[in-house]
Amino acid sequence: MSKNNNKVILFDTTMRDGELTPGVKMNLKEKIRIAELLEAIGIDIIEVGYPGRYAKDFEEVAQISQLLKTSTICGLASGNPDEILAVAKAIKNADKGRIHTYNSVNLNHQSGAIDEEVLSQIKDSVSLARNYCEDVEWSAFDATRSNPDFLCKSIETAINSGATTINIPDSLGLATSEEFSQLITRVFNLVPNIDKAIVSVHCHNDLGLAVANSIAALDCGVRQIECAINGLGARKGNADLEEVVMAILNSKSYRVEVDTSLISTASELVSKITGIG
Template sequence: MDKKSSPDKIIILDTTMRDGELTPGVKMTLQDKLQLAQLLEAMQVDVIEVGYPGVFPKDFEEIIAISKVIKKSIICGLAGSKSEEILCLAQSLKPAARARINLYTPVNLQQNSEIDQQQLLEVIGESISLARNYCPDVEWSAFAAPRSQPDFLCKAVEVAINSGATTISIPDTFGSLVPRSRGAEEQRCGGAEVRRSGGAEERRSRGAEVQRSRGAEEEEYNFL
């Protein structure tokens, strides 16, 4: 957080270039993204999330190119808990004047039957510690948070903070919560949409794409 920032400052993160490009039919060239990044910086958007280089190789060069142009906004990229993804992202962010690593970890243990709670907490802590070696600004996102056991989710958030995460995100990845249940989920872990980054409050809404196929609803995996 900027030293001059107020504790009540709302930090705006734009993920059009990463999450937005996952929308069917949306395709942006590097030139498109450079123009968009410059527009977002002119609008004083605080954080620009560009891509996921550990999974999409083209994002690596795009993050480098945009990092060389943008000087005021924070350039952010996404990575999972694997060390190779974190190192790839850290390398791409080297030219950035201000950088952020956004890590995500699936916290739904029902989908992680091969790993127990303690092992998953260790994965969260180790991945954040590794990222902090390369970037002081590290966000941790609890992928599919509403599908996690509430007590475990709170433990995961605590581990993330103690490991050095400067921003905590508890996204409703698949859009499965209604406002009332969303509010209860936020209260359990001290606020989900309100994320504290060095004392500043940060809000970000994430959409979920739902497709209808053969009369049934299919949730489309869009990372966060």
């Protein structure tokens, strides 16, 4: 995918990662209201839940898949085939659906045999997802603490297996902007087929750098940012949707195609649902 294209794809995970916020749970009715508002804003990808792990999420993804028309509906799965099949089933009625699967790439420098086993798992899981959906995102879980050479090999394998988006998360929110940018730059320089996929980032806010790291990654070639309304998410949360949008609009170098007038409405709705401002 062209690094020169300046449109940034927005991926919202309010309803999936946001439910990892302590004390936060959303029901189907609430998720439908959030999803419809996200689509009205113009959010490209809406991650609704984790269908293979939670029965309620399966129902929510399936229901919302039938309601939305312009946004892509996404569900999360590990490399477990049953989880991937659950997402495929949940999004089967979506006009536009995505399977988002992940494998941990932080192997703590174990043996080469373990490396090969994980690469095989990546190939199998991405290939299986691609059998059911043309839009497959693969995430390198714990990428910032992994061996960089193995990370690059994992990404190459995922793309060769059919992944159309590659996500490089700062899963524990421990990287500085300089460290994160260096890692992203290394990926673009060393993964030979990186131009065949859109590269995404998913930054957590443990050091208060989720938005800064996400925006810095754009200059390295990233074209998708994963975020959440009000910065909801595990531990200290994710990159805040409104802050990401405003930073992109202020950058003059990149663009997003959203209705900014509705973002505050979404923030208020999610605050009301979750009790978190």
